[in-house]
Amino acid sequence: MPARKAPEIMYCENRFCAGCGHAIFNRILGEVLTEMDIIPDTIMCSDIGCNHQFQFCMNVDTIVPPHGKMGAALTAQKRVRPDKYALTIAGDGGAYAIGLGETMAAATRNENVTFFVMNNTVFAMTGGQLAPTTMVGQKTASTPLGRTEEANGRSIDVFKVMQGLDIAYLARTTITNPANIAKTKKMVKKAIEKQRDGKGFGLLEVLVPCPTNWNMAPPDAMKYIDEVVSKYYPLGEIIDK
Amino acid sequence: MEKKLMKGNEALAEGALRGGCNFFAGYPITPQSEILEWMAAELPKRGGTFIQGESEIASVNMTFAARALGARALTSTSGPGFSLYQEGIAYWVSAGMPCVAACVQRFGIGDGFIFAGQDNYWQAVKGGGNGDYHLITLAPNSVQECHDMAYESFELAEKWMHPVLLLSDGTIGQMTEPCELRPQKEYDIDQYEWTCSGTKPGNDHKVITDITYFEDLDEWNEGYLKKMREISETEQRWENICVDDADIVLVAYGISARVAEGAVNKAREQGFKLGLIRPITLWPYPRKAFEEIPDTCRGVITVEVNMMGQMRDDVIITVKGKYPTFALATRRKVAKVDEVIAFAKDVYDGKVKEEEVY
Numbered sequence: 001m002p003a004r005k006a007p008e009i010m011y012c013e014n015r016f017c018a019g020c021g022h023a024i025f026n027r028i029l030g031e032v033l034t035e036m037d038i039i040p041d042t043i044m045c046s047d048i049g050c051n052h053q054f055q056f057c058m059n060v061d062t063i064v065p066p067h068g069k070m071g072a073a074l075t076a077q078k079r080v081r082p083d084k085y086a087l088t089i090a091g092d093g094g095a096y097a098i099g100l101g102e103t104m105a106a107a108t109r110n111e112n113v114t115f116f117v118m119n120n121t122v123f124a125m126t127g128g129q130l131a132p133t134t135m136v137g138q139k140t141a142s143t144p145l146g147r148t149e150e151a152n153g154r155s156i157d158v159f160k161v162m163q164g165l166d167i168a169y170l171a172r173t174t175i176t177n178p179a180n181i182a183k184t185k186k187m188v189k190k191a192i193e194k195q196r197d198g199k200g201f202g203l204l205e206v207l208v209p210c211p212t213n214w215n216m217a218p219p220d221a222m223k224y225i226d227e228v229v230s231k232y233y234p235l236g237e238i239i240d241k
Numbered sequence: 242m243e244k245k246l247m248k249g250n251e252a253l254a255e256g257a258l259r260g261g262c263n264f265f266a267g268y269p270i271t272p273q274s275e276i277l278e279w280m281a282a283e284l285p286k287r288g289g290t291f292i293q294g295e296s297e298i299a300s301v302n303m304t305f306a307a308r309a310l311g312a313r314a315l316t317s318t319s320g321p322g323f324s325l326y327q328e329g330i331a332y333w334v335s336a337g338m339p340c341v342a343a344c345v346q347r348f349g350i351g352d353g354f355i356f357a358g359q360d361n362y363w364q365a366v367k368g369g370g371n372g373d374y375h376l377i378t379l380a381p382n383s384v385q386e387c388h389d390m391a392y393e394s395f396e397l398a399e400k401w402m403h404p405v406l407l408l409s410d411g412t413i414g415q416m417t418e419p420c421e422l423r424p425q426k427e428y429d430i431d432q433y434e435w436t437c438s439g440t441k442p443g444n445d446h447k448v449i450t451d452i453t454y455f456e457d458l459d460e461w462n463e464g465y466l467k468k469m470r471e472i473s474e475t476e477q478r479w480e481n482i483c484v485d486d487a488d489i490v491l492v493a494y495g496i497s498a499r500v501a502e503g504a505v506n507k508a509r510e511q512g513f514k515l516g517l518i519r520p521i522t523l524w525p526y527p528r529k530a531f532e533e534i535p536d537t538c539r540g541v542i543t544v545e546v547n548m549m550g551q552m553r554d555d556v557i558i559t560v561k562g563k564y565p566t567f568a569l570a571t572r573r574k575v576a577k578v579d580e581v582i583a584f585a586k587d588v589y590d591g592k593v594k595e596e597e598v599y
Contacts (some may be wrong), residue, residue, distance in 0.1 A: 039442075040440055041438065042281035043437050043438075045306070046450070055448045058580075059445065061440050061446050061447050062310040063448075064449065064451070065305055065329075065332065066302060066328055067331075069299070069302040072294060072295075072299035072302040073305070074306070075299075075303060076292060076305075080305075080311070081430075081511070082310045084439055
């Protein structure tokens, strides 16, 4: 079967580890921006962490504020240039740990901006430490015996955090197989359309594998999402206005 | 020219607006809030964007984003807010973003107090965030200078593609004086090529981040050093008053310079030859101003509203031991004219011991 050619926006090989979910998501976003023909109308806001590698392989204007500050930066982006899409590819640490305040502030104001949050349950770039999304029981570099509620508190589930807010879109998806990739692509497009239609804040969380820090072979990491992570963090659209 | 009675903070905000400012983000903190309030009222009327951020951290990064997308972006704060700005400002520097920040200094450590101080000097001129850098730092000592410095700040920042800091203080910010308003400058957010405005087909994208991610780090370091040396050589500004025959030279900026100037005038009437060097740029420090000090001068005294005489460090670096140096650091109170003269006389008479630096 001939391989599908990557869209032109993906201008070089990505720099992610083998089996990393970020690369798959970036390709999906690249395809959506291309198909919607909005590359010149898009200004990305990067987080810092593995996610920010997209800027080295995607030909789209990008600004990079400090780690986690996308909620603030996107707010300013959209107000200074309301004719441009303001999107971010964020990490779960950036969006929900160091940047939770800015993410929530943008959401509570219902800013017309869009978050794509890559949830791999760890701080990946720094070696797989505890993230807010680390599941109870999950071992990480900084929870060697596994996360416990006593020592580390509960995990963050963005559905529980944001479901009462007056925002445009809140959903969770994954990219573990072609069917899920196709579903994710539709959700990415829908999230961007919410912004196009001026409906307000959108957040799509994507469960992505981190074989390197999960100490798993890539196929096993995909299976782990399907069997474990997506049970802990249910998939679906819970706000769709 | 239009003249108005204004507070320093208002004059600063209006100066920025007339200098082409079309974005402001900030968070309320005394004694700078008039800047935020002026912008809230005026920016939308003039086609700009005002955002009250949810924190100083949000505000400094909103300023970054707005500037990256082309707006002439200002933010202002004070005291602990300025501490929260440091990470964001370091990012401005690493990305070469010509943003402008104003810090209306208040006194104290941590939360501190809401009244005026000059104890942000070290933080303002010695970097403040991580990494090697200085901010181009302008220090107004009048309402007019608040206006004028804000007015020119964007062009100065854009000339060097480097952030500019306006270091005011609670007294200068809150005092009311007549101010001549400058004519409106036109500014278009699409004026510069370097801004992010969307990647056109066939073009390479722009990424506004630490410049060295896309350039050779060693070359960038050499280039940054060269730029800083050029700024240091060409942007020093100062005002010297009666320095060339002075027996004692005062060095003061901002509100302290107003008192020091009064002290020079009164001392001269009494036959005591005081002089004043008023740094207008705090970085680059106006070292050239000190060349005018006569060899017969018996001492150089900084006058500062802080505990440790922070600016004396720069005086020591500048005079290299040629003159003894002292700080009349009057803690939280602005010095009085007679207090300055009395201290200067004691120095003249050899009654004050030169202290070690802190």
